[in-house]
Amino acid sequence: MTTTDDHAQKPPRKDPWELPDVSGLVVGVLGGTGDQGRGLAYRLALAGQKVIIGSRAAERAAGAAAELGHGVEGADNAECARRSDIVIVAVPWEGHKALLASLREELAGKVVVDCVNPLGFDKKGAYALTPEEGSAAEQAASLLPDSRVTAAFHHLSAVLLQDPDVESIDTDVLVLGEARADTDLVQALAQRITGMRGVFAGRLRNAHQVESLVANLISVNRRYKAHAGLRVTDV
Numbered sequence: 001m002t003t004t005d006d007h008a009q010k011p012p013r014k015d016p017w018e019l020p021d022v023s024g025l026v027v028g029v030l031g032g033t034g035d036q037g038r039g040l041a042y043r044l045a046l047a048g049q050k051v052i053i054g055s056r057a058a059e060r061a062a063g064a065a066a067e068l069g070h071g072v073e074g075a076d077n078a079e080c081a082r083r084s085d086i087v088i089v090a091v092p093w094e095g096h097k098a099l100l101a102s103l104r105e106e107l108a109g110k111v112v113v114d115c116v117n118p119l120g121f122d123k124k125g126a127y128a129l130t131p132e133e134g135s136a137a138e139q140a141a142s143l144l145p146d147s148r149v150t151a152a153f154h155h156l157s158a159v160l161l162q163d164p165d166v167e168s169i170d171t172d173v174l175v176l177g178e179a180r181a182d183t184d185l186v187q188a189l190a191q192r193i194t195g196m197r198g199v200f201a202g203r204l205r206n207a208h209q210v211e212s213l214v215a216n217l218i219s220v221n222r223r224y225k226a227h228a229g230l231r232v233t234d235v
């Protein structure tokens with residue numbers, strides 16, 4: 001039986017839009033020389049975030065960082081991971097497992113944000129692959145037991161992110177993870193980018209659908225010659 005007293009002792013429900021200040025955190029982007037990594041690095045740096053892009057080759061990262069400007073630095077992936085507080089994984093699915101397995105130590109204690117979409121392509125277009133672990137994000141979590149693994153930024157257009165003439169990125173970002181403190185951080189990071197909103201979308205066991213949905217967005221883009229984003233209504 002609950003009494004009035006029990007209700008009185010319950011902490012007030014937290015406002016889901018009350019998010020932490022992440023402006024002082026260093027953001028690393030593994031595979032940051034690619035389209036998605038460059039795009040995210042550009043937008044976050046434009047918002048005033050300190051960003052380090054990583055690469056398998058430090059000089060490639062340095063070159064891409066110099067092109068991006070806005071204080072972006074380049075480093076090899078290991079140094080990028082070591083120096084960052086939040087690390088976005090933006091490498092192709094094919095390289096995901098080996099790269100994360102090699103960075104377990106550097107990524108320990110860090111918030112890792114996986115945005116990898118395991119996809120195949122054939123003459124019918126894009127289709128979702130099903131990783132053994134369930135999703136790329138769950139593979140990351142199993143490879144990085146000492147990290148705070150989340151998943152987000154799957155449905156962005158790297159073309160729009162990189163286009164300096166596009167002022168606002170009109171999309172929601174679905175954020176998944178096991179701990180509210182971690183997903184709140186990533187939502188707050190998404191919110192640093194003009195036009196973007198981070199929306200909590202569940203635990204990592206539901207990352208597969210989110211990663212797979214990109215195959216549908218690619219079909220939308222092809223039919224309508226668009227760079228489609230997503231909006232979640234009524235939140």
Ligand SMILES: NC(=O)c1ccc[n+]([C@@H]2O[C@H](COP(=O)([O-])OP(=O)(O)OC[C@H]3O[C@@H](n4cnc5c(N)ncnc54)[C@H](OP(=O)(O)O)[C@@H]3O)[C@@H](O)[C@H]2O)c1
Pocket residue numbers: 030031032033034035036037054055056057060061089090091092093094095096099115116117118153154155156157158159
């Ligand atoms: N493009 C988009 O619009 C978009 C949107 C949302 C999510 N994503 C996801 O973001 C990830 C990156 O996409 P992208 O289009 O940027 O890909 P990308 O340009 O093909 O690759 C990104 C970078 O990853 C590194 N890389 C390539 N193969 C690798 C390997 N085997 N092992 C380790 N690193 C490797 C390369 O950097 P170095 O050679 O310098 O190491 C490359 O510049 C993908 O998983 C994709 O599903 C992409």
